[in-house]
Amino acid sequence: MKRLLTRYADTMSHISVFIGHSCSILFFACIAISALEVVMRYGFDRPTVWSTELAMTLCATAWVLSVGYVTERTRHISITMLEILVSPKVWRLFRLFQQLIAFAAIFVLTLALWKPALKVIGRTEYSGTAFNSPQPTIFKVIIVVGCILYLAQLIANIIRWTQETQEDMPSGN
Amino acid sequence: MGIEFITLLIVISLLGLMALGVPLGVTTLTVSLATAMLYFGERAGFFIVAANVSEVLHKYELIAVPFFVFMANVLERSGIAKSLFDSMAILGGRFRGSVGVQTCIVAVVLAAMSGIMGGEIVMLGLIALPQMLRLGYDKKLSIGIICAAGALATLIPPSVVLIIYGLAAQVSITKLFAASAVPGFMLASLYITYILVRVRMNPSMAPIYDIPETGLPLFQRLKYMKGVILPAILIGTVLGVIYSGVATVTEAAAIGAVGALIVAAIQGELRWTMARDAMRQTVLTVGSIIWLVLGAVSLIGIYNRIGGGEFLRGLLTGLDVPPLMVIVVMMLIIMLLGTFLEWIAIIFITVPIFAPVVINLGFDPIWFGVLFAMNIQIYYLSPPFGPACFFLKSVAPKGIELQDIFLAVLPFIALQVLGLFLVLFFPQLALWLPAMLD
Amino acid sequence: ETFNIQTSFNAGDFSTQYLTETWLPKISEMTQGRVEIIFTPNGSVVPARETPEAVAAGVLDGDFTSVNYFAGLEPAFAIMGDLISGYDTPQQMLGFCRDGGGEAMMQRAADEITGGEVHVVACGPYSRESLPARTPIRTFEDLEGMKIRSPEGLAAAVFQAAGASPVSIPFSEVFGALEKGIVDAADASAYVNNDRTGLHDVAPYPLYPGIHSMPSMQFTVNTEKWDTLSADDQVALKTWWYDAMTAMTEEVSKLDAELAARDDAADGIEVINWAQEDRDKLRVVARSQWEAYATKSALAKEALDAHIAYMTQIGLFEK
Ligand code: NA
Numbered sequence: 067m068k069r070l071l072t073r074y075a076d077t078m079s080h081i082s083v084f085i086g087h088s089c090s091i092l093f094f095a096c097i098a099i100s101a102l103e104v105v106m107r108y109g110f111d112r113p114t115v116w117s118t119e120l121a122m123t124l125c126a127t128a129w130v131l132s133v134g135y136v137t138e139r140t141r142h143i144s145i146t147m148l149e150i151l152v153s154p155k156v157w158r159l160f161r162l163f164q165q166l167i168a169f170a171a172i173f174v175l176t177l178a179l180w181k182p183a184l185k186v187i188g189r190t191e192y193s194g195t196a197f198n199s200p201q202p203t204i205f206k207v208i209i210v211v212g213c214i215l216y217l218a219q220l221i222a223n224i225i226r227w228t229q230e231t232q233e234d235m236p237s238g239n
Numbered sequence: 240m241g242i243e244f245i246t247l248l249i250v251i252s253l254l255g256l257m258a259l260g261v262p263l264g265v266t267t268l269t270v271s272l273a274t275a276m277l278y279f280g281e282r283a284g285f286f287i288v289a290a291n292v293s294e295v296l297h298k299y300e301l302i303a304v305p306f307f308v309f310m311a312n313v314l315e316r317s318g319i320a321k322s323l324f325d326s327m328a329i330l331g332g333r334f335r336g337s338v339g340v341q342t343c344i345v346a347v348v349l350a351a352m353s354g355i356m357g358g359e360i361v362m363l364g365l366i367a368l369p370q371m372l373r374l375g376y377d378k379k380l381s382i383g384i385i386c387a388a389g390a391l392a393t394l395i396p397p398s399v400v401l402i403i404y405g406l407a408a409q410v411s412i413t414k415l416f417a418a419s420a421v422p423g424f425m426l427a428s429l430y431i432t433y434i435l436v437r438v439r440m441n442p443s444m445a446p447i448y449d450i451p452e453t454g455l456p457l458f459q460r461l462k463y464m465k466g467v468i469l470p471a472i473l474i475g476t477v478l479g480v481i482y483s484g485v486a487t488v489t490e491a492a493a494i495g496a497v498g499a500l501i502v503a504a505i506q507g508e509l510r511w512t513m514a515r516d517a518m519r520q521t522v523l524t525v526g527s528i529i530w531l532v533l534g535a536v537s538l539i540g541i542y543n544r545i546g547g548g549e550f551l552r553g554l555l556t557g558l559d560v561p562p563l564m565v566i567v568v569m570m571l572i573i574m575l576l577g578t579f580l581e582w583i584a585i586i587f588i589t590v591p592i593f594a595p596v597v598i599n600l601g602f603d604p605i606w607f608g609v610l611f612a613m614n615i616q617i618y619y620l621s622p623p624f625g626p627a628c629f630f631l632k633s634v635a636p637k638g639i640e641l642q643d644i645f646l647a648v649l650p651f652i653a654l655q656v657l658g659l660f661l662v663l664f665f666p667q668l669a670l671w672l673p674a675m676l677d
Numbered sequence: 678e679t680f681n682i683q684t685s686f687n688a689g690d691f692s693t694q695y696l697t698e699t700w701l702p703k704i705s706e707m708t709q710g711r712v713e714i715i716f717t718p719n720g721s722v723v724p725a726r727e728t729p730e731a732v733a734a735g736v737l738d739g740d741f742t743s744v745n746y747f748a749g750l751e752p753a754f755a756i757m758g759d760l761i762s763g764y765d766t767p768q769q770m771l772g773f774c775r776d777g778g779g780e781a782m783m784q785r786a787a788d789e790i791t792g793g794e795v796h797v798v799a800c801g802p803y804s805r806e807s808l809p810a811r812t813p814i815r816t817f818e819d820l821e822g823m824k825i826r827s828p829e830g831l832a833a834a835v836f837q838a839a840g841a842s843p844v845s846i847p848f849s850e851v852f853g854a855l856e857k858g859i860v861d862a863a864d865a866s867a868y869v870n871n872d873r874t875g876l877h878d879v880a881p882y883p884l885y886p887g888i889h890s891m892p893s894m895q896f897t898v899n900t901e902k903w904d905t906l907s908a909d910d911q912v913a914l915k916t917w918w919y920d921a922m923t924a925m926t927e928e929v930s931k932l933d934a935e936l937a938a939r940d941d942a943a944d945g946i947e948v949i950n951w952a953q954e955d956r957d958k959l960r961v962v963a964r965s966q967w968e969a970y971a972t973k974s975a976l977a978k979e980a981l982d983a984h985i986a987y988m989t990q991i992g993l994f995e996k
């Protein structure tokens with residue numbers, strides 16, 4: 067059982083890091099598209115109708131999907147003032163509490179986002195602009211995927227906590 | 240239950256969860272989900288949170304954030320920032336306090352290329368601090384300069400703080416960028432004046448510094464200009480694009496990111512691994528920001544629906560004081576929140592409530608945004624939660640403790656407060672540049 | 678009973694002030710205090726696009742919103758929300774809503790996306806947007822080659838069909854884009870608002886009365902909540918809304934007309950008023966785009982047919 071859990075934690079962390087790294091490619095694409103729009107507008111006098119929405123969609127997707135990576139590296143912004151005030155043992159308990167609260171909150175958030183996501187899968191929602199992409203649909207689905215990644219990585223972190231293998235990485239930006 | 244009581248309950252639970260070290264995004268999400276479900280039950284409560292959370296992704300201006308962060312990361316990793324510092328040392332010449340002044344000026348130039356606070360302080364902490372200490376500069380003065388000047392990144396445009404403010408207050412980010420430039424330079428000038436006055440009064444704080452190149456005649460020193468020219472072109476391009484209105488702030492940020500890569504290439508520093516690592520760093524930095532925004536927006540939606548916004552606006556407009564005093568009260572509230580909250584949380588908690596009041600009182604929300612960003616400067620430095628101090632601590636030489644840093648920044652906090660009051664009483668300091676551009 | 682209604686107006690808008698000060702007291706008067714309404718600004722509780730669902734779920738008691746926000750949910754909302762270059766005056770379109778089957782059409786569209794939990798009380802526009810331009814566009818033919826900011830689907834299609842090239846940029850960038858000549862004209866807002874934001878300083882050839890957009894609003898109430906009202910109060914609510922919109926239409930067009938006359942008399946700004954002939958030409962071109970757009974859904978087609986029947990009846994199209 068213990069080995070199985072360790073396997074899960076390691077595999078999940080690998081997946082999170084891989085997705086996180088892949089997100090950098092999406093950000094690069096997003097930069098390229100936005101810069102290209104300026105060139106098209108001034109260089110060729112041909113502004114596009116798609117660049118804004120495409121850049122937004124790629125960027126938001128990367129932004130949401132990087133959550134596993136951020137969680138794996140424990141880079142969520144939090145205030146750790148108490149860490150210097152309490153004993154390491156007590157702080158270790160706090161760490162568990164923080165991750166359990168995060169799990170509970172994101173789980174409830176996933177439930178809240180679930181129905182809207184199913185709804186747009188059943189009936190596609192469009193942006194209503196000139197480009198009229200299914201952007202709202204993508205966003206409502208991708209955020210659920212992001213939440214699930216977040217939860218999966220939190221489980222991995224909690225496993226590592228119980229096995230005392232969770233590195234104490236500094237938090238904050 | 241009255242709204243006063245609910246407000247108190249919300250504040251207490253926010254503070255409690257934060258103090259226990261729960262990530263801020265999770266804290267606000269937890270409180271908003273709990274409030275929503277208690278007030279509206281499952282269906283309506285879930286809906287209101289879900290709708291507001293998904294909407295965050297539709298904010299086009301928000302995508303300028305990763306671009307500016309990436310740009311700053313490239314500048315740091317490619318050594319552009321360091322060569323800028325070295326060039327400035329040689330161009331600056333020799334006078335008492337020259338290295339301190341030069342550090343301020345480099346910080347301003349870097350601030351014009353970076354939209355977030357942190358990287359600059361780390362960079363200056365690694366390069367300038369050992370330099371100043373080696374030359375016998377006063378320890379506190381040196382530390383103060385780096386924290387205060389390094390924090391200017393979010394006052395001098397581009398600035399992620401102003402982008403998020405613009406989104407929350409629904410005002411033009413371009414105008415905010417124009418309005419914050421002069422106050423940014425003003426703060427830098429206050430720092431420089433302070434350094435010059437201090438070292439004149441007490442010469443032992445800053446021995447005159449000699450490197451061989453500064454002895455050269457001016458025209459020979461000019462060849463060291465090349466470390467300055469490329470960053471200057473980059474700054475000119477990005478800010479020029481924004482101020483001229485040629486492209487959106489997001490597009491300007493993309494141009495800045497591409498430009499930073501080009502500058503790195505010209506300096507022979509462009510490598511795929513460098514760009515890749517800069518982007519991975521960006522992913523981690525911005526990855527946590529989005530959850531803060533999601534949580535804050537969701538909390539605001541709920542709080543407005545239960546009449547909280549109306550209640551707080553009533554409190555503020557009900558104050559029996561002159562309009563300008565209401566603004567002062569708002570500034571004090573922001574300062575107070577700044578002692579323990581993250582800046583994004585401060586923006587999303589205060590701006591939706593303050594902005595309509597500011598407009599009702601007949602003030603310009605652009606001006607208020609500048610005051611806000613200046614207040615954030617104070618927040619960066621002030622104990623106990625002073626992020627700028629934490630950043631410096633992370634790279635400071637052994638023997639420099641956090642309490643040394645907190646003591647060292649105190650005079651600079653006084654200067655920041657002075658600057659804030661100058662803009663408060665002379666709004667033209669902020670507003671003349673945007674007016675000129677119109 | 679208190680109704681929490683989210684509007685698509687911003688806190689500082691003229692319309693918010695006018696409605697809150699002049700018209701909110703009237704509804705409590707008309708119903709002897711049985712109905713009180715609280716307006717909240719655009720996006721304050723839920724994002725503008727989500728109000729139908731929010732009303733259905735009971736998060737809001739109702740909405741008073743630009744219909745165009747829902748164009749992505751069901752194409753019929755685009756046809757109902759802003760029939761680009763369709764009606765000449767807001768009064769004509771209000772007539773369509775009230776007497777020409779517009780309300781019933783809106784109810785069908787609301788049912789399509791929420792399943793009967795939202796009751797449409799009324800609909801209609803209160804202003805016609807003017808079109809600020811930096812280059813004179815005096816006739817239909819002048820549209821050829823003009824770069825016009827128009828983010829919405831139908832507006833972009835109509836401008837394109839008329840020979841212009843639509844550009845999609847965020848609203849916040851309109852001023853800069855006009856100033857620098859990135860666009861020749863921009864879909865912005867009513868004349869009074871464009872005047873306040875200083876657009877005419879950079880775009881001194883405003884087309885007024887406008888030629889393109891006339892955004893329609895909807896007033897809805899949660900069905901359960903609506904059913905608790907007495908028949909008298911239901912009638913009162915509907916009457917109140919149309920009276921308020923009619924009064925606001927007059928107020929806005931009076932302001933617009935005064936400002937336009939003032940500007941036209943002054944140097945530096947030339948207000949351009951298209952001849953009826955040019956408006957009719959644009960309407961014919963626009964109709965082909967409405968028809969193309971209406972193929973997106975059966976409901977959109979029905980909505981368009983209702984429009985065209987009414988427009989033919991009042992003489993905007995020949996029988
Ligand atoms: Na900056």
Ligand code: NA
Binds near residue numbers: 621623
């Ligand atoms: Na602080």
